[in-house]
Amino acid sequence: MIDNDSSDQALIRRIQAGDKAACAACIDKYSPGVYRLALRLMQNEADAEDVMQETFISAFKSIGSFEGRSELSTWLYRIAYNAAMMRLRKYQPHTVSVEETETADDGGLVPTQLFDWCCLPERDFETAEVRAELEKAIGALPEKLRAVFVLRELEGLSTEETAQALSISSENVKTRLHRARLWLRERLSPYFTELARAQEVN
Amino acid sequence: MPTENCRHLLHDLSDYLDGNASAEICAEIERHLADCEDCTAVVDTTRKTVHLYRKLPPPEMSAGARERLFKTLDLNEFLR
Numbered sequence: 001m002i003d004n005d006s007s008d009q010a011l012i013r014r015i016q017a018g019d020k021a022a023c024a025a026c027i028d029k030y031s032p033g034v035y036r037l038a039l040r041l042m043q044n045e046a047d048a049e050d051v052m053q054e055t056f057i058s059a060f061k062s063i064g065s066f067e068g069r070s071e072l073s074t075w076l077y078r079i080a081y082n083a084a085m086m087r088l089r090k091y092q093p094h095t096v097s098v099e100e101t102e103t104a105d106d107g108g109l110v111p112t113q114l115f116d117w118c119c120l121p122e123r124d125f126e127t128a129e130v131r132a133e134l135e136k137a138i139g140a141l142p143e144k145l146r147a148v149f150v151l152r153e154l155e156g157l158s159t160e161e162t163a164q165a166l167s168i169s170s171e172n173v174k175t176r177l178h179r180a181r182l183w184l185r186e187r188l189s190p191y192f193t194e195l196a197r198a199q200e201v202n
Numbered sequence: 203m204p205t206e207n208c209r210h211l212l213h214d215l216s217d218y219l220d221g222n223a224s225a226e227i228c229a230e231i232e233r234h235l236a237d238c239e240d241c242t243a244v245v246d247t248t249r250k251t252v253h254l255y256r257k258l259p260p261p262e263m264s265a266g267a268r269e270r271l272f273k274t275l276d277l278n279e280f281l282r
Contacts, residue, residue: 024280027271035263049267053274060275111212116243118250125254134258153255178216185244185251192247 008072015063023060030073031056033155034080040150041084043139051087055080070164074157077165081147088143109182113189117196124195137187141180148173149180207234211241219249 011029014022034055039048058079066075124130141149151162152173163170211231217223218231235242272281 020277021280023275024272024277027268027275027277031268031271032260032263035267036260039261045264045267049263049270052263052267053271056271056275109212111240111244113247114240114243116246118246130254131258134254135261153252154258154260174216181216181248181252182212184255185248188251189247 009068012063012066012068012072015060016066023056026059026072027056030076033073034076037077037080037147037150037155038084040135040138040154041081041143041147042087047084047087051080051083054083058083071161074161074165077151077155077157078167081166085143109179109186111182111186113186113193115189115193115196117189117192120192120196120199124199133188133191137184140187141183145176145180145183148176149184152177153180205238208238208241211235211238212244215245215248218245219252 011022011026015026031052035048035052038051038055039045042048042051055076059076066072070078138146138149147166148162148168151157151165152159157165159170159173162173166173168176211218211234214223214227214231218228223231231245235245269281272278
């Protein structure tokens, strides 16, 4: 999670005044979070790095017009999200919008995986393979659910900050987070069910 | 998940797991869970899914990526 504190105000003023040390400090503070968001949206390191570079180039260029209506971190996430979306659109120009995620009722996400795998021994969840499976599932999330899930659940932004970063309402953040959780549970269940059944056999 | 009660539970599940559901809704959910094995599995595995993601170690940026970022922005002098 990125910390927001009053020192950001001083940092912003210094960057606006052209202070390069302040730019470096801003990068050191916020690039890890920007990179994680970019990586999880783009799903590969090369694109994530490009998105991160574009984010800071664009941020420092337009910092003069930053009015502080949001936190610096939220503003950077917003720039990164937009840069990632531009890039994804370029790769997949015919991607269908997932606006239906707001309009569809829960019928679209009725659970079909009903095996209770939650009580596997903890060590079975702590493997590199499980971690890879969790990351892969994030990459498979519908695009708009993915950004909300990453910012709200993984980066620890508040509902309001997530809403600001993605230019959507707080209500939409809540709906999409809920749908993302159900979607991930459904997606991961066959994998964990198999793991649990293999345990039973052994 | 055939019943109306199951659908209600599904709708309120995130609020319930995050501790944001009213006492009334919590009580309703818990009453339903006592009788519904399928919903119990969904609640348990959704809670576990959220927990696993919260514990997931964050991916790290390579030192090379940080270095290239500094160079691109003409900030080499601040690399350390």
